[in-house]
Amino acid sequence: MVKRKHIKFDQIRNDDVTTRQINVHREGFEPPSKNWIMFDCPFCTCEVKAYVWSICGGGKRCQNCGALFGGSGNGYQFTELIK
Numbered sequence: 001m002v003k004r005k006h007i008k009f010d011q012i013r014n015d016d017v018t019t020r021q022i023n024v025h026r027e028g029f030e031p032p033s034k035n036w037i038m039f040d041c042p043f044c045t046c047e048v049k050a051y052v053w054s055i056c057g058g059g060k061r062c063q064n065c066g067a068l069f070g071g072s073g074n075g076y077q078f079t080e081l082i083k
């Protein structure tokens with residue numbers, strides 16, 4: 001079994017990558033200055049919580065499937081890893 005490395009931002013325009021929009025279903029605030037959002041991973045439906053500064057900075061990764069999410073509201077995953 002070949003284990004593939006997780007996707008990175010410099011790969012998201014490759015032909016073998018699928019882009020899906022995320023649907024935020026909860027937002028919140030943690031004092032003193034952390035805004036967070038919660039959404040379901042569009043690839044594995046696992047719930048993901050991300051701090052806004054984090055997703056807009058380096059991006060956020062799904063803990064379950066390794067999909068990558070950016071500040072644009074899109075998620076990216078290698079097409080071959082999507083079930």
Ligand SMILES: [Zn+2]
Pocket residue numbers: 041042043044045046062063064065066067
């Ligand atoms: Zn996932």
